Amino acid sequence: MSPAAGFARTLRAEWTKFRTVRGWVLGTVVAALLVPLLAAVSAAGSHASCDRNGVETACPEPPLGPDGRAVHDKFFFVHRTLDGDGSITVRLTSMSGIITYPPPDHDEIVPGLVPWAKAGVIVKASMEPGSSYAAVMATGEHGVRMQHDYTGDVAGRPGGAPRWLRLTRAGETLTGYESADGRQWAEVAAVRLPDLPAEVEIGMFAASPGDLTVKQADLGGLIEQMRFTETTAVFDQVKVEGAAPGAWRHTDVSPTPGTNPGEVHHPGSAVESGGTFTVVGSGDIAPVGTDGGMAVELTLTGILFALVVVVVVAVLFVTAEYRRGLVRVTLAASPRRGRVLAAKALVIGGVVFAAGLAASAVAMPVGKHLLRGNGNHVLPVPALTEVRVIAGVAALLAVSAVLALALGTLFRRSAAAVVTALALILLPHVLATASVLPVELSLWLLRITPAAAFAVQQSIPEYPQVVDFYVPQGGYYPLPPWAGLGVLCCYAALALALAVVRLNRRDA
Amino acid sequence: MEATIEVTGLRKRFGRTVALDGMTFRVPPGRVTGFVGPNGAGKSTTMRVILGLDAPDEGRALVGGVPYRSLEEPLTRVGALLDAGALQPSRTGRDHLLWLAHSQGLGAARVDEVIGLVGLGGTARRRAGGYSLGMRQRLGIAAALLGDPPVLMLDEPFNGLDPDGIVWIRGLLRSLAAEGRAVLVSSHLMSELEGTAGQLVVAGRGRVVADMGVAELIEAASHDRVTIRTTARSRAMETLAGAGATVAVTGGDTVTASGPPAERVVELLTGGGVPFSEVTAHRATLEEAYMELTRDAVEFRADGAGR
Numbered sequence: 001m002s003p004a005a006g007f008a009r010t011l012r013a014e015w016t017k018f019r020t021v022r023g024w025v026l027g028t029v030v031a032a033l034l035v036p037l038l039a040a041v042s043a044a045g046s047h048a049s050c051d052r053n054g055v056e057t058a059c060p061e062p063p064l065g066p067d068g069r070a071v072h073d074k075f076f077f078v079h080r081t082l083d084g085d086g087s088i089t090v091r092l093t094s095m096s097g098i099i100t101y102p103p104p105d106h107d108e109i110v111p112g113l114v115p116w117a118k119a120g121v122i123v124k125a126s127m128e129p130g131s132s133y134a135a136v137m138a139t140g141e142h143g144v145r146m147q148h149d150y151t152g153d154v155a156g157r158p159g160g161a162p163r164w165l166r167l168t169r170a171g172e173t174l175t176g177y178e179s180a181d182g183r184q185w186a187e188v189a190a191v192r193l194p195d196l197p198a199e200v201e202i203g204m205f206a207a208s209p210g211d212l213t214v215k216q217a218d219l220g221g222l223i224e225q226m227r228f229t230e231t232t233a234v235f236d237q238v239k240v241e242g243a244a245p246g247a248w249r250h251t252d253v254s255p256t257p258g259t260n261p262g263e264v265h266h267p268g269s270a271v272e273s274g275g276t277f278t279v280v281g282s283g284d285i286a287p288v289g290t291d292g293g294m295a296v297e298l299t300l301t302g303i304l305f306a307l308v309v310v311v312v313v314a315v316l317f318v319t320a321e322y323r324r325g326l327v328r329v330t331l332a333a334s335p336r337r338g339r340v341l342a343a344k345a346l347v348i349g350g351v352v353f354a355a356g357l358a359a360s361a362v363a364m365p366v367g368k369h370l371l372r373g374n375g376n377h378v379l380p381v382p383a384l385t386e387v388r389v390i391a392g393v394a395a396l397l398a399v400s401a402v403l404a405l406a407l408g409t410l411f412r413r414s415a416a417a418v419v420t421a422l423a424l425i426l427l428p429h430v431l432a433t434a435s436v437l438p439v440e441l442s443l444w445l446l447r448i449t450p451a452a453a454f455a456v457q458q459s460i461p462e463y464p465q466v467v468d469f470y471v472p473q474g475g476y477y478p479l480p481p482w483a484g485l486g487v488l489c490c491y492a493a494l495a496l497a498l499a500v501v502r503l504n505r506r507d508a
Numbered sequence: 509m510e511a512t513i514e515v516t517g518l519r520k521r522f523g524r525t526v527a528l529d530g531m532t533f534r535v536p537p538g539r540v541t542g543f544v545g546p547n548g549a550g551k552s553t554t555m556r557v558i559l560g561l562d563a564p565d566e567g568r569a570l571v572g573g574v575p576y577r578s579l580e581e582p583l584t585r586v587g588a589l590l591d592a593g594a595l596q597p598s599r600t601g602r603d604h605l606l607w608l609a610h611s612q613g614l615g616a617a618r619v620d621e622v623i624g625l626v627g628l629g630g631t632a633r634r635r636a637g638g639y640s641l642g643m644r645q646r647l648g649i650a651a652a653l654l655g656d657p658p659v660l661m662l663d664e665p666f667n668g669l670d671p672d673g674i675v676w677i678r679g680l681l682r683s684l685a686a687e688g689r690a691v692l693v694s695s696h697l698m699s700e701l702e703g704t705a706g707q708l709v710v711a712g713r714g715r716v717v718a719d720m721g722v723a724e725l726i727e728a729a730s731h732d733r734v735t736i737r738t739t740a741r742s743r744a745m746e747t748l749a750g751a752g753a754t755v756a757v758t759g760g761d762t763v764t765a766s767g768p769p770a771e772r773v774v775e776l777l778t779g780g781g782v783p784f785s786e787v788t789a790h791r792a793t794l795e796e797a798y799m800e801l802t803r804d805a806v807e808f809r810a811d812g813a814g815r
Contacts, residue, residue, distance in 0.1 A: 016610050020606070
């Protein structure tokens with residue numbers, strides 16, 4: 001008989017074992033039901049509404065970028081319509097700004113630029129917020145950048161104004177250049193914008209994201225503060241090539257409504273005088289982080305409870321055999337012990353993966369629907385990202401079950417194995433996301449413990465070109481999604497290997 | 509595959525306790541071999557070693573000439589019942605047999621067959637946690653028979669059985685042996701094996717103290733003791749002692765002589781003109797023979813029976 005056929009028999013026997021104990025099947029079903037149930041309960045209790053001139057209304061939602069993600073698209077734009085190919089060349093002669101009431105005393109408006117204050121030239125598909133664009137710009141502290149479609153960001157040379165900038169459009173290719181003197185040009189990057197129409201808006205812009213600081217709260221936790229900032233950019237030597245007739249138009253893109261109807265809060269502005277343009281703007285052209293709404297994985301918090309149930313079932317799947325001496329019957333029937341453990345791992349892993357997949361595939365759309373119905377803004381993400389979160393969470397539960405099974409085999413005792421598994425997987429995650437530990441320590445816990453796997457549910461990535469408070473409490477994990485899951489897989493593989501060695505060395 | 513179990517020079521220690529100390533025996537096909545000895549003699553440990561569950565420090569155990577752990581579909585070669593309590597209480601008896609069957613590539617039809625064979629019937633569809641010890645033994649025996657193996661090994665199968673059950677299992681064991689299978693049955697009570705076992709392996713302190721046929725064993729234990737009932741006690745004693753027998757007074761009109769067999773005693777007394785009313789050749793029971801053999805081997809331990 002081939003080893004594969006032998007393994008298939010052992011696998012079938014272990015599956016029969018699992019499905020014939022009602023408690024284990026029931027436990028798995030309960031674990032699966034907990035996820036959509038808790039999604040519904042927590043969504044039903046989450047309401048959001050905004051006050052508009054004393055009237056309760058639905059909150060405004062951020063525009064969606066070309067890939068469907070929510071984006072910030074707020075800046076001051078001096079522009080013309082360009083038909084077909086063309087280019088814009090400018091000299092950014094100076095860039096300055098203000099930051100309102102920064103720490104420590106919060107008592108004055110100071111001059112200065114935040115690190116990602118932006119000014120430069122841009123080609124944009126339309127004036128519709130969230131439309132496709134490419135821009136080459138100088139920044140407060142990050143040198144020259146070429147950015148496109150909100151998430152794309154390529155670094156040019158360091159340094160700020162004065163600086164020559166050029167952006168050319170040829171079909172769907174946009175190329176950014178920079179120069180210190182207007183003669184020696186260096187390419188920053190070339191990007192493709194496949195959805196760009198023939199007619200685009202081309203021009204100069206200024207934007208300045210809010211100034212973020214974080215301070216320790218008196219009673220643990222952290223307080224985030226965001227302050228208004230503004231950038232003033234001065235351009236001259238402006239030259240547009242291509243079919244861009246007419247005068248320059250000024251548009252405050254996505255202005256913040258003021259208190260009174262028709263009023264704009266902190267409006268931007270532009271002044272043209274003898275070929276010199278002074279553009280004042282605030283806001284940002286960038287992706288929205290988790291502070292801009294609810295991430296889809298917030299509908300899956302029930303997996304924490306499901307995890308506890310799953311760990312208990314997985315541990316019992318093996319320790320129940322030790323408790324009754326049944327393991328001797330098992331090993332007499334299948335003397336290849338590694339094969340038995342592999343079959344057990346595959347059965348519990350497969351069962352939990354299937355249950356977890358069904359649970360999160362139901363919980364996420366139900367939770368999203370209920371949250372949106374209650375006025376909450378759920379941050380949209382690409383469909384593939386949702387699939388990854390759903391499958392990733394199922395994998396997290398499945399691999400956790402395998403780790404728990406291996407620990408059960410190593411300890412041969414239910415309580416010790418359950419406690420160890422939960423202390424390894426759940427505890428670090430709870431500690432890291434509960435604002436009880438220093439941020440650095442939390443991040444390390446989520447890098448080196450099996451709890452790193454929770455990164456697999458992060459749907460909103462961390463963007464280096466956006467200043468945000470990227471901490472576990474905010475739904476940001478230090479490792480990329482699959483790498484985090486990989487850490488858990490390593491722990492499970494190690495525990496399984498130790499369990500096989502122990503099983504082979506010790507008397508049954 | 510040859511239907512035998514061969515155990516050669518098994519030694520094993522658990523910490524400071526010597527469990528096996530050179531255990532050696534062979535279980536031939538076609539008969540029931542009783543594996544007897546007091547608790548702690550090493551019977552269960554030997555069986556676990558045969559099944560590849562425990563590793564011996566020295567020696568080896570072969571089933572049909574090969575180590576158990578190298579067998580594919582081992583339950584079709586060796587059927588074993590080690591511990592009738594080794595069950596998941598929430599699983600039904602039938603499901604217990606079903607997963608075992610699946611592990612050997614067998615189907616549900618064979619499961620229902622052995623359920624009928626051991627007389628478990630409808631009980632098989634109830635949770636095993638509610639079974640009496642007797643029903644668990646029947647389930648364990650069903651599991652051992654599942655693969656229709658040529659070698660069977662049962663550890664204390666009589667435990668917890670009612671008299672009907674004991675009669676049933678004795679018949680079952682005899683018929684299994686009659687089909688040419690090698691059957692090894694352990695027990696700490698010799699009386700349970702009387703009339704069933706043809707061969708006896710008597711274990712004590714981790715080794716074999718006797719390995720012989722049941723008839724031989726009883727013969728050896730009887731020591732040719734003869735009891736004589738006579739009114740002429742002193743004359744009988746003189747006559748028998750004169751012929752070289754060891755004689756002892758055991759009652760008002762009885763003496764016991766050991767040495768010459770009963771026929772010789774009758775001859776001597778008749779020849780000497782000694783009157784007697786009864787000459788009884790003493791035959792030891794299996795139990796007595798066993799007690800005598802294991803007298804030195806019994807270990808009294810404060811910590812109980814050990815493993």
